[in-house]
Amino acid sequence: MKDPEAALGQLVQQALAAELGPEYAAADPLIRPSGFADYQSNAAMALSRRLGRPPRDIAGPVADRLAVSDPVAKAELSGAGFINISLADNWIAGQASAQLDDPRLGVPLAESAQRVVVDYSSPNVAKEMHVGHLRTTIVGDAVVRVLEHLGHHVIRANHIGDWGTQFGMLLEHMLDAGEPATRQALASGDINAFYQAAKQKFDADAEFADRSRLRVVELQSGDPETLRLWQILVSDTEQYYNAIYRRLGITLTDADLAPESFYNDMLADVCDELRALGVAVISDGALCAFPPGFTARDGSPLPIILRKSDGGYGYDATDMAAIRYRVRDLGADRLIYVVGSEQSLHFAMVFAVARQAGWLTDKVRAEHATIGMVAGQDGKRFRTRSGGSVKLITLIDEAVDRAEKVIEDRYDDQQQRRQIAEAVGIGALKYGDLSVARDSSYVLDFDRLLALTGNTGPYLQYAAARIRSIFARAGLDPAAATGPIVLGAAAERALALRLLGFGRAVEDAAAAAEPHKLAGFLFETASAFTSFYEQCPVLAAAGEIRQSRLALCALTLQVLITGLGLLGISVPERM
Ligand code: ARG
Numbered sequence: 001m002k003d004p005e006a007a008l009g010q011l012v013q014q015a016l017a018a019e020l021g022p023e024y025a026a027a028d029p030l031i032r033p034s035g036f037a038d039y040q041s042n043a044a045m046a047l048s049r050r051l052g053r054p055p056r057d058i059a060g061p062v063a064d065r066l067a068v069s070d071p072v073a074k075a076e077l078s079g080a081g082f083i084n085i086s087l088a089d090n091w092i093a094g095q096a097s098a099q100l101d102d103p104r105l106g107v108p109l110a111e112s113a114q115r116v117v118v119d120y121s122s123p124n125v126a127k128e129m130h131v132g133h134l135r136t137t138i139v140g141d142a143v144v145r146v147l148e149h150l151g152h153h154v155i156r157a158n159h160i161g162d163w164g165t166q167f168g169m170l171l172e173h174m175l176d177a178g179e180p181a182t183r184q185a186l187a188s189g190d191i192n193a194f195y196q197a198a199k200q201k202f203d204a205d206a207e208f209a210d211r212s213r214l215r216v217v218e219l220q221s222g223d224p225e226t227l228r229l230w231q232i233l234v235s236d237t238e239q240y241y242n243a244i245y246r247r248l249g250i251t252l253t254d255a256d257l258a259p260e261s262f263y264n265d266m267l268a269d270v271c272d273e274l275r276a277l278g279v280a281v282i283s284d285g286a287l288c289a290f291p292p293g294f295t296a297r298d299g300s301p302l303p304i305i306l307r308k309s310d311g312g313y314g315y316d317a318t319d320m321a322a323i324r325y326r327v328r329d330l331g332a333d334r335l336i337y338v339v340g341s342e343q344s345l346h347f348a349m350v351f352a353v354a355r356q357a358g359w360l361t362d363k364v365r366a367e368h369a370t371i372g373m374v375a376g377q378d379g380k381r382f383r384t385r386s387g388g389s390v391k392l393i394t395l396i397d398e399a400v401d402r403a404e405k406v407i408e409d410r411y412d413d414q415q416q417r418r419q420i421a422e423a424v425g426i427g428a429l430k431y432g433d434l435s436v437a438r439d440s441s442y443v444l445d446f447d448r449l450l451a452l453t454g455n456t457g458p459y460l461q462y463a464a465a466r467i468r469s470i471f472a473r474a475g476l477d478p479a480a481a482t483g484p485i486v487l488g489a490a491a492e493r494a495l496a497l498r499l500l501g502f503g504r505a506v507e508d509a510a511a512a513a514e515p516h517k518l519a520g521f522l523f524e525t526a527s528a529f530t531s532f533y534e535q536c537p538v539l540a541a542a543g544e545i546r547q548s549r550l551a552l553c554a555l556t557l558q559v560l561i562t563g564l565g566l567l568g569i570s571v572p573e574r575m
Pocket of ligand 1: 123159
């Protein structure tokens with residue numbers, strides 16, 4: 001089956017070539033949705049300058065050619081030189097029938113599969129994962145699912161912050177509090193309290209601060225007892241995160257851990273290589289790289305610090321080692337860092353230095369998939385009422401509890417209600433993150449996220465549940481619906497045409513790691529279904545029309561379930 005935009009694009013190119021010469025067969029057909037037809041082509045507008053001819057002079061004859069080509073039903077010159085194009089009903093119907101028979105529902109496999117490293121979630125040890133990490137986790141997991149569905153080989157990298165000077169104070173605090181009490185605090189999710197207590201002591205107590213600094217040295221020099229304690233902190237925190245991942249249906253496992261400490265052994269060599277290449281130089285006793293084009297406000301060049309003057313390595317060095325490892329050892333073609341936008345400068349500089357070093361070339365794409373802020377109702381960074389950062393588990397519980405209230409009156413069976421509420425609450429939370437462009441900030445407002453209408457998770461889940469109930473009422477299995485799909489009513493046609501865009505939506509979401517493009521498509525699909533269902537009786541229809549409408553319902557259901565699945569959102573059986 002064919003994606004209508006691609007099919008039309010080809011036709012426009014053929015018409016341009018026939019009208020203007022073979023070199024125009026590769027011109028951009030500029031197909032866009034139109035308010036007056038199925039699509040419009042803006043190609044003539046773009047070509048007019050190059051040809052020195054008014055756009056209408058080009059568009060007119062091209063439209064005439066298109067009008068008589070299959071499967072175009074209508075092509076007309078419009079306005080300043082646009083071409084409005086509508087497709088033939090029987091073509092749309094045929095394609096939709098083919099989509100129903102296609103196990104991939106029209107989503108193509110990538111022509112050449114890539115190795116893609118996706119760095120996401122990446123919380124810090126002994127620190128609560130906050131809503132910001134929640135968002136990188138949810139968006140990253142959707143990106144991973146979309147890429148894998150297209151046939152790419154994805155390597156998940158959970159770049160956990162498990163190294164650095166803060167471990168001095170954390171370990172000393174652990175020794176003061178005792179191992180059992182520490183483990184208890186971590187297991188119960190009181191991570192922040194633990195961290196804050198360590199920090200307070202560090203700031204107030206000079207003796208504690210001295211001990212902490214010594215402890216850092218012991219950790220870095222590999223003292224066995226220090227490493228043992230550190231390992232407890234790390235693995236207990238990881239278990240806590242794992243519980244959150246499982247609850248949210250995040251695909252990260254322990255096999256995907258690529259924490260900062262993993263790169264320790266590579267740091268000295270990375271520094272040596274950068275120095276030998278002349279990319280890194282000693283500046284004020286520290287080893288730094290100054291990528292061209294990055295300057296401070298006063299015009300002085302900005303450094304990436306590879307090795308501090310005391311010999312220590314930090315976040316920058318680790319990321320340089322990680323990028324080299326991912327390209328050289330993992331053989332990545334594409335690197336995606338799903339990380340908050342406040343680290344944009346850091347990644348721009350890391351990429352620039354990696355390019356200077358020849359680690360990043362034209363063959364390897366590195367991109368910072370920036371994540372915007374999650375705000376509270378006050379528009380500021382999401383916090384608890386007392387100003388602290390919110391425990392993720394509390395947030396998830398709240399989403400589920402509220403979801404239960406929304407669906408309460410529909411279910412008497414408490415266990416069933418809880419189960420559905422879990423899917424709806426978590427789906428709402430995830431969809432809230434995924435439906436907005438990942439780099440823009442949004443307000444976490446449970447009432448809005450849980451609404452049963454509008455661009456929300458529950459609305460999409462509800463659309464799917466409604467289709468299931470149509471089949472249940474008729475005693476039919478959606479998998480047995482075969483059509484063929486025939487198109488009569490406008491709402492039927494609009495739904496079928498919309499469904500044909502599924503493959504493109506998945507590809508668009510993968511192209512720049514933007515799951516909101518898939519979310520937007522699914523919302524439009526659910527809306528098209530809602531209009532269809534309001535205007536076209538399904539079970540009350542007879543014969544061929546009933547068969548066709550059931551097939552449209554089944555296709556919509558499959559597209560919604562598959563598409564939501566790619567976003568990591570499950571669809572409850574009933575709602
Ligand atoms: N742990 C870091 C943080 O919480 C995020 C790490 C992102 N990934 C990376 N390769 N730097 O801010």
